[in-house]
Amino acid sequence: MKEAWQTLFPDIGEIKNQKLAKVACGVWDEMLPQSEWADVQSVPFSLAPGSGSLVAHTRATMRACLRIARALTGVYPGRVLDLDVLLLSALLHDVSKIVEYSPNGRTEAGNLYQHAFLAAHAALNAGMPEAVVSIIMLHTPQTNVPMKFLEGVILKHAEGGIAASGTDYQRQIDEAMA
Numbered sequence: 001m002k003e004a005w006q007t008l009f010p011d012i013g014e015i016k017n018q019k020l021a022k023v024a025c026g027v028w029d030e031m032l033p034q035s036e037w038a039d040v041q042s043v044p045f046s047l048a049p050g051s052g053s054l055v056a057h058t059r060a061t062m063r064a065c066l067r068i069a070r071a072l073t074g075v076y077p078g079r080v081l082d083l084d085v086l087l088l089s090a091l092l093h094d095v096s097k098i099v100e101y102s103p104n105g106r107t108e109a110g111n112l113y114q115h116a117f118l119a120a121h122a123a124l125n126a127g128m129p130e131a132v133v134s135i136i137m138l139h140t141p142q143t144n145v146p147m148k149f150l151e152g153v154i155l156k157h158a159e160g161g162i163a164a165s166g167t168d169y170q171r172q173i174d175e176a177m178a
Ligand SMILES: [Fe+2]
Pocket: 093, 094, 115, 116, 139, 140
């Protein structure tokens, strides 16, 4: 239900096309029963210990995308960004982690498919704009296909920063320096 998702992801309220926002929330609704998770809050951002939750990652990524977009258009007023495409992509970019992971580790689907393929597939089936489907599909470093949309470049970098802070980043730095 959209209201429940908006509590977790407040920037859903910034999406102009609320009909599409509702459809995107439906993608989260449909992904959950296909998974082994009892509730969405239990889904981790990654299988690395201390990575935080998928919900926190998604909330932070949406917020970061919005702020980068506003900063960018403030400095470059001629640059037009589609905020709906940006926010819908941010909302759905990692939704397939729900079925890529289980409480016991990586699932069969997680092994079979490139990360985010199932998110893009679900978004396409739900009728999301092609730009959103493409951005979801191409946001992962697992693909070598270049990003096609500026909104996607923003998402990719924003979520990369959020991902780094969501993992045990200091430990990784310490290990690299050791
Ligand atoms: Fe991702």
